[in-house]
Amino acid sequence: MKVLLVWGWLVVAVGLGGLLTLLHEGPLPLPEARPGGPTPTWTMTHALSLRCPCSRRVVDHLLSRGVSADAVERVLLVDPKPEVEAALTKAGFLVEDVEAESLAARGFVAVPGLVIRAPDGEVSYAGAHAPKRSGPIDDLSLLTAARAGARPRPFAVLGCAISQALNDRVDPLALKFPSWPGVLR
Numbered sequence: 001m002k003v004l005l006v007w008g009w010l011v012v013a014v015g016l017g018g019l020l021t022l023l024h025e026g027p028l029p030l031p032e033a034r035p036g037g038p039t040p041t042w043t044m045t046h047a048l049s050l051r052c053p054c055s056r057r058v059v060d061h062l063l064s065r066g067v068s069a070d071a072v073e074r075v076l077l078v079d080p081k082p083e084v085e086a087a088l089t090k091a092g093f094l095v096e097d098v099e100a101e102s103l104a105a106r107g108f109v110a111v112p113g114l115v116i117r118a119p120d121g122e123v124s125y126a127g128a129h130a131p132k133r134s135g136p137i138d139d140l141s142l143l144t145a146a147r148a149g150a151r152p153r154p155f156a157v158l159g160c161a162i163s164q165a166l167n168d169r170v171d172p173l174a175l176k177f178p179s180w181p182g183v184l185r
Contacts, residue, residue, distance in 0.1 A: 027156035028166065031115050032107030033123040042071040044143060045115045046093075046129075047108040049078035049100075052160035055112040058129050059084060061137040067092030071116070071143055078103055078111070078162065100162045109163040114139055116146050127154025 031047065046062065048055035059075075067073050074094045077085065088095045103111075107126075116125040124146035129137045138155075145152045161167040 027158060028110035028161060030128075030154050030157060031113040031126045033115070033126040034107050035123055036117050036121040038121050039072070039117070039119055041119055042143065042147060043117045044068065044071045044073045044139065045076060045117075046073065046139075047076045047103055047106075047111050047113040047115075049111045049160060049162065050081055050084060051079045052111050054133060054159040058112045058137060059088070061129070061139075062093065063087055063091055065140070068140060068143060070147065076103055076106065076108070104163045109166045110157045110161050111159050113157055113159075114142070116143055118146070125152050125154065127152075128157045128159070129155070131155045133158045 036043070046058060048058055050056060050059070062073075062075070072094065073092070074096065075088055076096050076098045077088075078098055078100055080095075080097045085095050085097070098106075107115075112129055114125065114127060114129050115123060118124050125142050129139050131138065142152050
């Protein structure tokens with residue numbers, strides 16, 4: 001009987017561990033590449049949530065490098081903190097507090113997400129900020145490539161789901177975010 005109990009525990013532990021690993025590593029949908037209206041310059045839109053560790057890493061990166069001289073940079077921020085908002089604004093970013101529903105309506109169902117638009121409003125890039133979760137953040141390299149006429153291949157979004165529907169699909173047992181209020185309900 002003890003042997004069966006140990007084997008049962010082992011199967012459950014390995015199964016749940018594997019599921020958690022898959023949930024943590026799996027790519028999420030890219031931002032929708034919706035064209036916008038014409039603007040005088042290039043724009044970069046960063047969709048972030050302070051409840052997402054990967055988004056917090058992008059915030060730290062943005063604050064350390066400051067706003068780009070080659071683009072207008074907008075930060076759509078779910079779950080804002082006044083001190084983070086103030087620091088981003090002081091660094092030159094246009095910060096907008098958004099609800100998860102508003103972010104999803106703008107084509108972002110996962111964070112962190114990045115959309116780069118040309119002055120004519122066409123999307124030149126829609127994806128993540130970096131090729132790997134812990135790799136270097138390449139947003140300015142992506143902007144440089146887009147400005148040169150390239151259409152950079154989008155990096156997979158390896159962060160957090162914002163829409164409840166997506167969260168239910170990638171985390172059906174609510175193991176990764178059991179009570180994350182940043183997710184749409």
